[in-house]
Amino acid sequence: MKTWDVIIIGGGIIGPSLSIALRKRGASVLVVERAEPGREASHAAGGMLVDCPLETPAVLQPLATASARLYPEFAYELEVESGMKVDLRDFGTILLPSTEHIRHPALRASALLPVRLAEAEPALAESGFPLRPAFYLKERSVDPRALTAAAWKTAKNRGVDFSSGDEVTAVTVAEDRAAGVTTVKTAFHAAKVVNCAGAWSGQIAPHAFPTRPVKGQMLCLVMPSRALLKHVVRSPEAYLIPRSDGRLLVGATVEEAGFDKRTDLATIQRLHHAALALVPELRNARILEDWAGLRPGTPDALPILGETQTPGYYVATGHFRDGILLAPITAEVMAALIEGRVPEFDLTAFSPARFP
Ligand SMILES: Cc1cc2nc3c(=O)[nH]c(=O)nc-3n(C[C@H](O)[C@H](O)[C@H](O)COP(=O)(O)OP(=O)(O)OC[C@H]3O[C@@H](n4cnc5c(N)ncnc54)[C@H](O)[C@@H]3O)c2cc1C
Known part of the structure; x- marks a missing residue:
């Protein structure tokens, strides 16, 4: 009988x-994916590293x-x-703050640099509100689709085994410890199992983690010229994420809509209008695509990271709006835990035990 470590x-x-970290x-590792790899939240994400x-x-x-901080090395390795x-981009973000941002104590405490839009991002200055307060943030962005595909390929090259098109129905438990997983097709054996099933994590027996899907609709335009926008732009109306190949992502809604991944025309039009209001030069931009994805939400909007009450059964989920950002550190702290070491960060606030 073939077994894996994890x-x-x-x-x-x-x-x-x-x-990859394992x-x-x-460690020998098997990843079990119920559908095509990397087609859910990680495919839908904008890729801002906020x-x-x-x-x-x-x-x-x-x-x-x-x-x-880990991102440049993480991306380079992949x-x-x-x-x-x-497409890890390092041009930074221009934040057009909301009223809550302006009132936030961190606005005064942090080293946010006010910027003049006419100099920093002329395309924004042509909007109807060029005198809006604007701040520069030293944040990167990445293309999550490319990142996830690169992570799969790297894992394969490193000898990770994969079973895709194979849905896990339960984690098997023997003598009160994790012993592997049961899938719709078969069973796999390992002394350690990690639930990284995103918004679906709570559906796998025996523990019903309180994850829920939080829908986000997005629109993708093709910029009339690649140089039109350099920075990520975040405003209360929408965020804009330029890619190096000339695509521009416009996002995103935050909706409680269950496991519904359909987009609706009115919402996509609202995103489109918000983008045009920010950057009038986008009026001739071609619409390439729209889509929706399901963020893995939790009751306190924090990830769930750690070992469950079943020894050998771990969970790394609930990354909500930050799973692309948090992938490198999640891999590090979870690999340390699974290896039996104390991770370099205190994970108490993210413990699965915080939920009854
Ligand atoms: C519109 C939108 C914009 C976003 N923007 C950003 C952003 O700018 N920056 C950022 O950091 N984050 C962003 N996020 C959040 C980020 O996408 C998620 O936090 C992250 O992708 C979660 O990764 P994951 O691997 O946990 O989940 P997923 O990518 O959803 O992967 C979970 C996988 O588990 C599989 N699975 C589920 N159940 C089973 C089962 N029973 N058996 C086997 N496989 C199973 C699924 O098929 C899926 O492939 C955004 C999300 C959305 C939707």
């Missing part, structure tokens, strides 16, 4: 990133900051090992 459930960005530590205290919960800040580009 079985990971879910092939979004979190599962394969963790599989392989580096010498670690700004205005938008990051205080208790998550150390992990967010550490993960943002690019070299997969031979694929992940």
Whole structure:
């Protein structure tokens, strides 16, 4: 009977990133994905690497900051090992603050640099509100689709095994410990199992983690010229994320709509109008695509990271709006835990035991 050291459930960005960290530590790893790999939240994401205290919960800040710092190395390694580009961009973000941002104590405490739009991002200055307050944030962005594909390829090259099109129905437990997983097709055996099933994590027996889907609709335009926008732009109306190939992502809604991934015309038009109001030059931009994805939400909007009450059964989920940002640090802290070491960050606030 073939066994692995660790079985990971879910092939979004979190599962394969963790599989690579575990392989580096010498573990044999199987990733089980119920559909096509990397087609859920990690495919839908914008890829902003937001670690700004205005938008990051205080208790998550150390992990967010550490993960943002790990990104250049993380992305470089995936690019070299997969031979694929992940479009890590380092031009920073222009934040057009909301009223809540202006009132936020972190706005005064943090080193946000006011910018003049006419100099920093002329396309924005042509909007009807060029004198709006604007701040510069030193944040990067990445292409999550390319990143997830590169993580899969890297994991494969490093000898991680995959079973896709295979849904896990339960984690098997023997003598009160994790013993593997049961899928719709078969059963796989390992002494350690990690649930990285995103918004679906709570559906896998025996533990019903309180994850829920939080829908986000997005629109993708083609900029009339690649140089039109350099920075990520975040405003209360919409955010804009330029890619190096000339695409421009416009996002995103935050909706409680169950497992419904349909887009609706009125919402996509609202995003389109918001983009045009910010950057009038987009009026002739071609619409390439729209889509919706399901963020893995939790009751306190914090991830769930740690070992469950079943020894050998771990969980790394609930990354909500920050799973792309948090992938490198999640891989590091979870690999340390699974290896039996104390992770370098206190994970108490993210413990699965915090939910009854
Ligand atoms: C519109 C939108 C915009 C976003 N923008 C950003 C952003 O700018 N920056 C950022 O950091 N984050 C962003 N996010 C959040 C980010 O996408 C998620 O936090 C992250 O992708 C979660 O990764 P994951 O691997 O946990 O989940 P997923 O990518 O959803 O992967 C989970 C995988 O598990 C599989 N699975 C589920 N159940 C089973 C089962 N029973 N058996 C086997 N496999 C199973 C699924 O098929 C899926 O492939 C955004 C999300 C959305 C929707």
